[in-house]
Amino acid sequence: MAKLYFYYSAMNAGKTTTLLQSAYNYHERGMRTLILTPALDSRYGEGVVASRIGLKANARRFGSGENLLALIQADIAAHGALHCVFADEAQFLTRSQVWQLSDVVDKLNIPVLAFGLRTDFRGELFEGSRYLLAWADNLEEIKTICHTGRKATMVVRVDEHGRVVTEGPQVEIGGNDRYVSVSRAEFKKISEGSGRIELQQSVLPLGESR
Template sequence: MPELVFFSGTMDCGKSTLALQIEHNRSARGLQGMIFTRNDRAGEGRLSSRLGLVTEAVEAGDGFDFHAHLVAHLTAGGRTDYVIADEAQFLTEDQIDQLARVVDDLGIDVFAFGIATDFRTRLFPGAQRLIELADRVEVLQVEALCWCGARATHNARTVDGQMVVEGAQVVVGDVGRPPGEVGYEVLCRRHHRRRLTAAAAGAGALSPDVLPVDGVPLPAPRR
């Protein structure tokens, strides 16, 4: 039976790499897929991984209709055996519903990849709808690591290495951006709660072994 599968994890855990691997494995067996993405780090109409792999994709903006696009493609004599949707957290709730219809009405497997929560630890609407509708939710087993060596579970937005806690939910960036640019860093829950990035730790803002106590405030948040 066709499925809607949501592969989820933090940034830097290999989601896009897995998407490209699935594409490679299935196309090598003679299957034909259609790849969609949104706001990829490599630019519009690209699906890229941090390992340097990249392939062309269909950019799915706010008004894009997955179901209508597939129906038009199939009606014109095209073939699609599976769908890959990367950066699925940026999709709208209606677009996730459309992907579910692609599975149920057209009998096509859909593999969606994305992070679940934003830099404020709140669910992205697209990710939340995927969790509600997916036949399976798979948490990627390649664990990203916090600067302290613990498993990274949260995504932090940074400016000049300092964590920011306010702003628009979607600001395109990547891990390891140069100083002065909006970037992202993966942190364990403890250091995300303390707003302690690698740069702040390196500057001696707070030792990871020291617990906050009354009268000793945490580093002030950037806004």
């Protein structure tokens, strides 16, 4: 039987890389998939999902008021059977859209794999994440580490000087270098103003030339 999966993590844990690898595995076996991405996220171009390590794929953009069950039914009518649906940046789903994805599983018998952040920079649940945590059949954490070496479970937003930002809109697209994944203990420390974050390099070092 199909299931609704929620793969969650802090920032920069490889969620989109995992999504794209999973979609590739389906295509390698001749199976058709559909990748959904929020319309508000156009960092890599409209209708493109991309990972930090360079993998990318075309995706179907959706708005916050769009019915995802109807969208997927229309896709099947136009292009044929679907074997899996992927949802990137699933924290931006609405409550209704999470319910619609559960209908894709329960009524259409198509597995849905949703990937997203669990909490925002204030430590509060996103709407989509809240209902995925409540309604998903399987919850899987994609792990990453804090600069302290502990497991990172929280996200902080920082300014260009590495100082934590505690106010502002929940959603801020782009500027991944302004978000840092930290442990709960470190989140408390820097939120209280007793620490600062060193912004990390975003790519692997190539080594010294000889």
